[in-house]
Amino acid sequence: DTAVSQTPKYLVTQMGNDKSIKCEQNLGHDTMYWYKQDSKKFLKIMFSYNNKELIINETVPNRFSPKSPDKAHLNLHINSLELGDSAVYFCASSQDPWVNSTYGYTFGSGTRLTVV
């Protein structure tokens, strides 16, 4: 199936641990993103990668680091997890958003991270 897939779907971990969330897209899209969904369900962009270059880096703690081994993957690594990191994290991908509007914009199903 063509899709944006992210794993795991649920992640429960203790404070202070280091964890990674993986994301893969087989749509041939140029850009991949990580979003954090807050408690009010609003999406806030964290990172964006285009052809292995970071093009957006919002003011997120440097404990969060995106890692892109190739165009089809954008993993999110989080160090020293804190309670406030609990949220749903979404991976997404798109073609050049300006050329195609956002029709090719595809989200992964999300990873619910719970830090205890």
Add this chain to the structure above:
Amino acid sequence: KQEVTQIPAALSVPEGENLVLNCSFTDSAIYNLQWFRQDPGKGLTSLLLIQSSQREQTSGRLNASLDKSSGRSTLYIAASQPGDSATYLCAVSRDNYGQNFVFGPGTRLSVLP
């Protein structure tokens, strides 16, 4: 299967006009509906979220309404400005986790100075 459509696909207006963007969805069993904005080269920015039990939400010059029974939402932008130029998307979510978004194709708005 949920389908979301948006009309118009593109809109160009002079600065200062009030405008309405439309969103329709086929399955009324939604949990919430969100309006997003996307600027060129950037990701999505959430603008307004309406829970299925609500009828409207307001933020500044933006007002979004929801008529779940008819499967429609509108985004009203008052006194448009050139800085409002972007693509506007609506998306519906069928569960509380917000992990199942269905997006519309977007309306590309240009506000001319």
